[in-house]
Amino acid sequence: MRYTLLLHYPEMMADGQLSDEAIEQGQAAFNDYAKALNAAGVLVSAEVLQPTSATTSVSRKTGELVVQDGPFADTKEALGGSFVIDVADLDSALEWAGDAPSVQWGTVEIRPGATWFDTSADAWQGDARS
Amino acid sequence: MTDAASVSAAAASVVRRSAARLIALLAAPTRDIPLAEDVLADAVERALLRWPVDGVPDNPEAWLLTVARNRQRDLLGGAARTRSAPLDEESVMHTIDDALEGIDAIPDKRLELLYVCAHPAIDPGIRTPLMLQTVLGVDAAVIARAFAVPESAMAQRLVRAKRRIKLAGIPFVVPTKRDLAGRTSAVLEAVYGAYALDSTESGELAFEALHLAMTTATLLPDDAEAAGLAALIALSLARVDARVVSGEYVPLDGQDTALWSRPLIETGERMLTHAFALGRPGRFQLEAAIQSAHDSRIDGGVVDVRALVDLHAALVAVQPTLGSRVAHAAAVGRADGASAGLDVLEAMAPAAERFQPYWATKAHLLEAIGAPESSAAYARAIELCDDPPARRHLERRRAALETAGPD
Incomplete structure (x- = not known):
């Protein structure tokens, strides 16, 4: 089953809030984590995001296109990155999620994938079960 | 030919005995419990059509499993091709082969x-x-x-x-x-x-709870607490018929032991002995031991009040809930006098303001030392009580208090 691990954690608002050393340690931990997922053959993709100060949202909910600076929901913990993994079941996903470095300072949400788009096949794939 | 009534009785009995096993087995590879329930219901429906004609098969569980499994595979046919985790076909086939050996050979x-x-x-x-x-x-x-x-x-x-x-x-x-x-x-x-x-009345689910606990204990034979829990439920359920008489709650020590169930007490004692033999004490075993001590009255025995105090104290140590602390106070009150019990209650007073058993126990203990505050404590216990038989009991006790009046 494919799961997306959604990494939520508080954003560091001001520059210099984290020491260079702490940032380097975090990067090294994420590097090790992605390599471990890849070595286990379960990693589909991984993405670490820029802070929400760099994000832009669009919507046509009101009928016309509204472009807004900032995130969809302004929350204390923001989406900071995501890992898509393909593992046997929730227990296995839980185990990997528990190893994500950011569980030390945030929350990892484990969301089962419904369908995913296969770019080489130009088609939706996967678990169409609901 | 078999007549329809006996066939449907046979089918009902197979389902009652084996439904959980069949559903668990059908759902395990797909994790889809509703689908498992549906295909089993379909299989039962087919059995009611086929068995009167063909006779009840030698191994009805295997028959139901095979029919349900085929139906499940038909329904999953389309989806199965695109799923990322394919059905474990080999284990499915293996399962059906095993099923022919009988229900005990069907993986549980x-x-x-x-x-x-x-x-x-x-x-x-x-x-x-x-x-x-x-x-x-x-x-x-x-x-x-x-x-x-x-x-x-x-x-x-x-x-x-x-x-x-x-x-x-x-x-x-x-x-x-x-x-x-x-x-x-x-x-x-x-x-x-x-x-x-x-726990407050002989509700519809009491025996289902015992069945569930016995099943769990059987499936976890090395778990002392699983056996302890089954013992607890059996030993307590044994008294269910004596608990409410003519619509009024009867306290444990006033219960007529002739109304207690000897088979349930024996089952409970057997489970408790098994639990203790595993040598890993725990909360459920302590609670079961407390029930067992109360049940010793069935053979004209005397309840060991000292042992009850120790068991309740041990329970408070592992499970310091309001319930276990109030029960401990009641046990102390019985063994060492009402004042000693009230001291234990006093220590937990602020947290128990809205806890009904606290007020009921306090009322009894205050009554025992002849304190006039007992009437107010009864009133509070009655106000917080949502079990009609227990409320009737408290109301009668409070009324008796007023009739007796202060000396």
């Missing part, structure tokens, strides 16, 4: 099903209803009544929980050794939930 996945129902990803509030329905086949309407929620709400919560098991990918496995202990106590907690529901 009920333990896995119990772990699924009490998985950390399942809301603790729905774990007990889920077990009652999937493991015992208890009707959603009965569960809804026991939980005092509308039937439609309970049915919807059960459907959602089952959908979540499938969509979240909760596996039908026995947890690895690393988290076995925590996961097992979640299972026992949910089983206990079925019993706790019915």
Whole structure:
């Protein structure tokens, strides 16, 4: 089953809030984590995001296109990155999620994938079960 | 030819005996409990058509499993091609071959099903209803009544929980050794939930709770607390017929032991002996030992009040809930005098302001030392009481107090 691990954690608002050393340690931990997922053959993709100060949202909910600076929901913990993994079941996903470095300072949400788009096949794939 | 009535009786008995096992086995590879329930219902329907003509098969469980399995495969046919985790066809075939050997040779996945129902990803509030329905086949309407929620709400919560098991990918496995202990106590907690529901009256679910606990203990033969929980429920349920007489609650020591169930007490004692032999004490075994001490009256024995104080103190040490602390105070009051019991109650007073058993126990102990405050304590206990027989008992005690009046 494919799961997306959604990494939520508080954003560091001001520059210099984290020491260079702490940032380097975090990067090294994420590097090790992605390599471990890849070595286990379960990693589909991984993405670490820029802070929400760099994000832009669009919507046509009101009928016309509204472009807004900032995130969809302004929350204390923001989406900071995501890992898509393909593992046997929730227990296995839980185990990997528990190893994500950011569980030390945030929350990892484990969301089962419904369908995913296969770019080489130009088609939706996967678990169409609901 | 077999007549229709005896065939449907045979089918009903097979379903009653084996439904949980068949559903667990059907759902394990797909994690889809509603689908398993549907295909089993289809298979039962076909049995009612075929068996009167062909006769009841030698191994009806295997017949039902094979028919249900084929139906399940037909329904999954389209989806199975695109799923990322394919069905384990080999184990499915293997299972059907094994099934021909008889129900005891059919792999038992009920333990896995119990772990699924009490998985950390399942809301603790729905774990007990889920077990009652999937493991015992208890009707959603009965569960809804026991939980005092509308039937439609309970049915919807059960459907959602089952959908979540499938969509979240909760596996039908026995947890690895690393988290076995925590996961097992979640299972026992949910089983206990079925019993706790019915502790105040002889409700519809009391015997279902015992059945669930006995099943769990059988599936976890090396778990002392699983046996302890089964013992606790059996030993307490043994007194269910004596608990309410003519609509009024009868306290334990006033109960007519002729109304107690000897077979249930024997079952409970056997489970408790087995639990103790495993040498790993715990909360449920202590609670069962307390019940056992009370039940010793059945053979004209005298309840060992000293032992009860020790057991309650041990229970407070492992499970310092309001309930266990109030019960400890009552035991102390009985062994060492009402004043000593009141001292124990006094120590927990602020936290117990809205806890009914606290006020009932306080009222009894105050009455025993002749304190006039007992009437107010009874009033508070009555106000907080939502069990009619228990309320009638408290009201009578309070009325008797006023008739006797102060000297």
